[in-house]
Amino acid sequence: MNATTTKRFQLTPFQTWLGILALFMVAGVVAGVLIFFNGLYLTNLNDLVPWGLWITVDLSAIALSAGAFLLSAAVYLLGLKQYQPLARTAVFIGLIGYSMAMLMLLLDIGRPDRFWHAMVFWNLHSPLWEVTMCVILYFSVLVMEVAPIFGQAEWFQKRWPGLSHKLEKVHHIAPVLAIAGLGLSMLHQSSLGATYGIMKARPIWYRPGMAVLFIVSAMAAGPALTLLASSLSARFTRRAVVNDKLIDGISYFIGWVLAAYLYLRFWDMLAMSYTVEPGRTEGLRVLTRGQLAFNFWIGEMLLGVVVPMIILLSGRLRRYPILRTTALFLVVGGLVAYRWDTNIVGLTVTMTSLPSQLAPLYTTYTPSLIEWVTALGVIAYGLMAFTLGVRYLNVVDHRESLEAVVTEKPFSFFGSSVF
Amino acid sequence: MSTTNSLGRRNFIKLALVGSAAVIGAQALPKNHHSEAEGDSPHRWGMVIDLEKCIGCNYCTLACKAHNDIAPDVAWNKLFETGEINGKMHYMPVPCQQCEHAPCVDACPVKATYHRADGIVMMDYDRCIGCRYCEVACPYGVRSFNWKEFDGENPLVPMWGTPEVERRPRGVVEKCSLCYQRIDRGLAQGLTPGVDEEATPACVVACPTGARVFGDLNDPESPVNKLLEENHITRLREDLGTEPRVYYIHAHFDKKSEEVCG
Numbered sequence: 001m002n003a004t005t006t007k008r009f010q011l012t013p014f015q016t017w018l019g020i021l022a023l024f025m026v027a028g029v030v031a032g033v034l035i036f037f038n039g040l041y042l043t044n045l046n047d048l049v050p051w052g053l054w055i056t057v058d059l060s061a062i063a064l065s066a067g068a069f070l071l072s073a074a075v076y077l078l079g080l081k082q083y084q085p086l087a088r089t090a091v092f093i094g095l096i097g098y099s100m101a102m103l104m105l106l107l108d109i110g111r112p113d114r115f116w117h118a119m120v121f122w123n124l125h126s127p128l129w130e131v132t133m134c135v136i137l138y139f140s141v142l143v144m145e146v147a148p149i150f151g152q153a154e155w156f157q158k159r160w161p162g163l164s165h166k167l168e169k170v171h172h173i174a175p176v177l178a179i180a181g182l183g184l185s186m187l188h189q190s191s192l193g194a195t196y197g198i199m200k201a202r203p204i205w206y207r208p209g210m211a212v213l214f215i216v217s218a219m220a221a222g223p224a225l226t227l228l229a230s231s232l233s234a235r236f237t238r239r240a241v242v243n244d245k246l247i248d249g250i251s252y253f254i255g256w257v258l259a260a261y262l263y264l265r266f267w268d269m270l271a272m273s274y275t276v277e278p279g280r281t282e283g284l285r286v287l288t289r290g291q292l293a294f295n296f297w298i299g300e301m302l303l304g305v306v307v308p309m310i311i312l313l314s315g316r317l318r319r320y321p322i323l324r325t326t327a328l329f330l331v332v333g334g335l336v337a338y339r340w341d342t343n344i345v346g347l348t349v350t351m352t353s354l355p356s357q358l359a360p361l362y363t364t365y366t367p368s369l370i371e372w373v374t375a376l377g378v379i380a381y382g383l384m385a386f387t388l389g390v391r392y393l394n395v396v397d398h399r400e401s402l403e404a405v406v407t408e409k410p411f412s413f414f415g416s417s418v419f
Numbered sequence: 420m421s422t423t424n425s426l427g428r429r430n431f432i433k434l435a436l437v438g439s440a441a442v443i444g445a446q447a448l449p450k451n452h453h454s455e456a457e458g459d460s461p462h463r464w465g466m467v468i469d470l471e472k473c474i475g476c477n478y479c480t481l482a483c484k485a486h487n488d489i490a491p492d493v494a495w496n497k498l499f500e501t502g503e504i505n506g507k508m509h510y511m512p513v514p515c516q517q518c519e520h521a522p523c524v525d526a527c528p529v530k531a532t533y534h535r536a537d538g539i540v541m542m543d544y545d546r547c548i549g550c551r552y553c554e555v556a557c558p559y560g561v562r563s564f565n566w567k568e569f570d571g572e573n574p575l576v577p578m579w580g581t582p583e584v585e586r587r588p589r590g591v592v593e594k595c596s597l598c599y600q601r602i603d604r605g606l607a608q609g610l611t612p613g614v615d616e617e618a619t620p621a622c623v624v625a626c627p628t629g630a631r632v633f634g635d636l637n638d639p640e641s642p643v644n645k646l647l648e649e650n651h652i653t654r655l656r657e658d659l660g661t662e663p664r665v666y667y668i669h670a671h672f673d674k675k676s677e678e679v680c681g
Contacts, residue, residue: 039589041566050551050564110549110564110590114529117548121529128552129528200659201522201558346555353559353655354501354511 014237014391021384028377031370032107040110044368049347053367054108057375059192059339061101061382062135063214064332066222068094068142069178069185071250076178085398086246090226091145092395096385098139104378127195134188141181144170153393189215202346204283209268210342216264220257221335223250224308228328229386231321233396240390243398244321251324254331255312262305282360283349291364292341300341304334460536464597464612465636465664466623467646468512471671472630475500475510481579482625483514486598488582490569495595496622497561501670509670512631514622515540515561515595516655516663523553523562532592538664539597547591554592558656559663562594580621597633598622613642636664 011019035042045052067090074080075087106112118132150156151167193214196205227247233240272284287296308327311317318324344365352359367375389395480496489495496514503509518524521540523532531547534540554562568589576582583600587593598620605611605618612618613634623631634641647666654663 039567047563050554114548117529123528123530125525126528199556
């Protein structure tokens with residue numbers, strides 16, 4: 001009797017993992033409810049720093065979902081069909097990433113009941129409006145891109161054969177979805193940078209390169225997360241099967257994107273030091289020599305770009321799975337550090353508006369416990385969704401059998417084949 | 420094959436039509452004040468603040484907080500100490516600058532902040548989603564988010580005035596509206612804003628030294644235009660091109676010499 005009880009309560013590693021995630025999610029929900037009913041004064045945000053940890057989660061979740069549009073475009077527009085299994089993983093991660101961002105935003109805005117206002121009350125001048133619309137539209141695209149994954153799952157087919165057949169058929173418009181996804185992503189991944197870039201009240205943000213830097217960094221880190229999640233899944237469960245060739249190919253691509261990003265970032269930073277400009281110069285100092293210096297030099301540049309760039313561009317180093325996986329992890333971390341630093345450096349250095357006396361003022365921001373608990377809750381939700389996807393939807397599977405689905409029929413739209 | 424395709428096409432077109440109709444319908448729904456173009460009004464309200472006359476008593480802020488029913492930890496009008504000149508402390512009150520090219524109006528994703536026909540930068544508290552992008556965008560730091568519900572009594576009422584506008588809910592951004600309610604009510608009664616107290620912003624009326632002057636920038640005879648002609652005028656952060664409609668008269672070393680100083 002005793003023996004059986006112990007056996008029954010023996011948790012598998014999988015169950016333990018889900019249990020831990022569930023705990024974080026429950027804590028996040030409790031904290032979220034507290035904020036919904038009491039207000040945002042429970043956070044460490046204030047009128048000087050109105051955006052903080054949560055906006056970093058939003059920006060990072062969206063940027064790290066960029067694998068979806070890139071890999072879909074590669075497979076369905078460039079015809080690199082062999083990467084189809086990776087695109088499958090990427091769109092699934094994309095769906096999770098965008099839902100994480102929307103969840104976090106719902107908590108961040110003061111009136112979550114009015115989240116739909118941007119759809120009805122348009123301000124064409126606002127990059128944030130454009131981002132909101134693109135995120136909503138792209139989320140719909142992702143839902144359709146993920147539909148065949150559900151349609152192909154065995155348990156789904158058994159339970160709802162009719163529906164699963166319909167969902168599977170959505171696959172035929174994959175190229176259209178890829179075009180829509182590419183367009184929408186190019187727009188909002190860049191505009192998220194422009195959201196900061198147009199702020200003339202914040203001199204360190206007010207520069208033309210922000211949009212470009214945001215999308216290029218997302219183009220490196222988005223696929224990096226797709227590969228990282230795939231490799232780690234294959235390491236922990238037999239349900240995930242990866243093809244090393246595919247991982248290697250995209251890793252090499254990421255290495256080049258990192259090189260491009262490093263180049264753009266270098267000149268962007270250097271150009272900001274050409275003249276002394278009140279607010280910008282001080283911001284630059286905070287970033288390179290002040291409280292954000294470690295984040296910037298070590299987190300963003302050395303570990304986030306230079307080290308993984310060397311590993312991913314070198315065929316010899318890239319061959320070691322442990323090095324490659326570490327590099328991919330560093331790219332993801334570097335992106336989060338970049339988004340965090342960007343937000344904080346612009347908000348913690350503010351300008352006085354006294355007529356002949358443009359003086360910068362400094363403030364600080366450290367997220368409160370409740371901000372951390374809710375943010376970790378959202379991240380735990382993302383990990384949970386991906387884990388379940390690997391387990392029950394076969395989202396990481398690089399075996400040949402799946403590729404057949406793509407090549408089976410040429411794409412046709414409006415009666416004639418366009419691709 | 421071709422039949423299925425043509426059916427698919429027809430359905431697709433139908434769907435597209437329904438979709439665009441829904442979007443157009445949604446656009447047409449909110450027919451309200453936001454559709455008014457700026458400049459449709461004969462008036463263009465502005466304010467002049469004389470920094471030489473300001474004694475830093477903060478009456479303006481207190482009257483503002485009572486008339487607009489503002490929470491104790493929020494202020495639409497902010498007062499800064501700017502330093503001593505000739506042994507006399509100088510101050511600078513900063514209300515919303517009512518920019519002609521307001522960064523907040525461009526930033527707001529839902530047009531909850533907008534220009535009224537007479538140029539006042541307004542807030543639609545029923546529309547604001549509380550994203551705080553306008554706060555990030557404002558170069559003057561005059562916007563406040565309602566982090567907490569203001570449900571207690573206003574300690575400044577009735578000493579400094581009685582509320583004339585609805586209290587804002589938690590979760591929206593609020594700011595100075597040039598007491599539009601006083602202007603509108605006054606105009607309806609045939610009064611002249613800036614001349615008749617009932618039609619003039621509460622901060623202007625409360626100022627004991629006459630440091631604040633309000634009026635119509637379109638009216639050459641208005642008190643604001645006279646001051647603008649006679650004095651050295653500055654606006655805050657003119658380098659940003661926001662074209663504020665709040666003007667400042669410099670504090671002087673010595674009244675007679677008219678030497679300009681910050």
